[in-house]
Amino acid sequence: GAGVSQTPSNKVTEKGKYVELRCDPISGHTALYWYRQSLGQGPEFLIYFQGTGAADDSGLPNDRFFAVRPEGSVSTLKIQRTERGDSAVYLCASSSRGGAGYEQYFGPGTRLTVT
Amino acid sequence: RKEVEQDPGPFNVPEGATVAFNCTYSNSASQSFFWYRQDCRKEPKLLMSVYSSGNEDGRFTAQLNRASQYISLLIRDSKLSDSATYLCVVNIDNFGNEKLTFGTGTRLTIIP
Numbered sequence: 001g002a003g004v005s006q007t008p009s010n011k012v013t014e015k016g017k018y019v020e021l022r023c024d025p026i027s028g029h030t031a032l033y034w035y036r037q038s039l040g041q042g043p044e045f046l047i048y049f050q051g052t053g054a055a056d057d058s059g060l061p062n063d064r065f066f067a068v069r070p071e072g073s074v075s076t077l078k079i080q081r082t083e084r085g086d087s088a089v090y091l092c093a094s095s096s097r098g099g100a101g102y103e104q105y106f107g108p109g110t111r112l113t114v115t
Numbered sequence: 116r117k118e119v120e121q122d123p124g125p126f127n128v129p130e131g132a133t134v135a136f137n138c139t140y141s142n143s144a145s146q147s148f149f150w151y152r153q154d155c156r157k158e159p160k161l162l163m164s165v166y167s168s169g170n171e172d173g174r175f176t177a178q179l180n181r182a183s184q185y186i187s188l189l190i191r192d193s194k195l196s197d198s199a200t201y202l203c204v205v206n207i208d209n210f211g212n213e214k215l216t217f218g219t220g221t222r223l224t225i226i227p
Contacts, residue, residue, distance in 0.1 A: 031213065042119075042202050042217030043159065056214060091158060104215060106158035 002026070004107035006092050012113045013082055021077040021110045025094030032075050033104060034067055035091040043091055049075060082114045116141050121203050121218035129226050132193050136221045138203030139185045147206035148179055150188050152199045153220065159202055162188075190223075198225045 005024040013019050025032050031050055035043035045059040049069045057067070064082075069075040079086055089111050093104040121138045128134045140148075148165035163170065165177040165186050176189040186203055203218040 033214070035215075035217075040123075040219065042204075042219050043215075045214035045216065048213050050213075059214065103161050106160070108158050 004092055004094055004105055006090075006107040006110050008110060009108065010111045010113075012115060015082060015084060015114055017082050017114075019079050019082055019112065021079075021090050021112070023075045023077070023092030023094075023107060025073065025075070025092070026105055027073075028096070029094035029105075030072070030097050031095045031102070031104075032069060033093040033095075034075070034077050035093065035106075037089045037091055037109070039088075046077070046090075079112075082112075084114050087112055087114045117218075118142060118207070118216045119203055119205050119218040121221050123219050123221060125222040125224055127224045127226055128193055130193060130195060133189065133191050134193055134223065135187060135189045136201055136203075136223075137185055137187050138218055139183075140203075140205045140216075141184070142205070142207050143181075143184065145184075145205045145207050148177075148186050149204040149206075149215075150175075150177055150186075151202040151204050151217070153202055154199050159217075162201070193225050195225050195227060198223060 007022045033048050034046040037043040047067050048056040052072045064080045067077045089109040091109045092107045095102040095104045119140050150162040151159040152162045153159040163172050163177050165179045169178040174191045178187045200220040200222045202220045205216045
């Protein structure tokens with residue numbers, strides 16, 4: 001079946017602009033995660049949704065970052081007033097349910113470049 | 116101290132050789148452990164879970180030592196296709212926290 005999809009695959013934006021990154025999880029997966037990966041680093045947790053609610057947003061770096069999942073399926077990560085330090089690959093993952101030991105399947109990521 | 120630490124490498128290993136990676140984690144409350152593989156400019160993919168009793172999947176063997184808080188991955192008879200970055204991953208399931216914590220990854224290149 002279809003895996004996790006993310007759009008756009010690449011996004012170039014100017015410093016100070018607003019961007020939205022979209023994630024389509026695997027159908028039926030209730031848990032959805034956003035991570036950010038900088039060059040030479042492992043992915044870093046941002047936020048976790050169980051259904052429609054954000055169960056853990058402790059990884060969001062500051063209040064410029066916000067994510068929603070209004071219908072418990074597609075999620076959008078929103079970044080306001082982008083800064084050059086926001087440049088990274090933003091990865092989305094989903095699993096059949098949240099919980100230790102449940103495999104997380106990653107999407108191909110959105111490469112964000114802030115100029 | 117980082118929550119998950121790995122030697123970033125690179126490890127350059129001849130085809131057919133055996134290679135081992137270690138990883139240490141700092142939180143003794145960690146519940147689940149994994150090795151993920153990430154190819155260049157691709158997403159991470161689960162290679163194998165790591166169980167307390169140790170587990171093997173073909174040429175790959177993973178071990179967990181809770182007392183010393185380290186995880187290992189052994190690759191036998193390495194293939195050119197094993198060239199990738201190997202990410203050590205820990206799930207610190209405190210109070211329902213489901214996030215994965217990744218190491219920086221160990222880069223492996225298999226040389227013909």
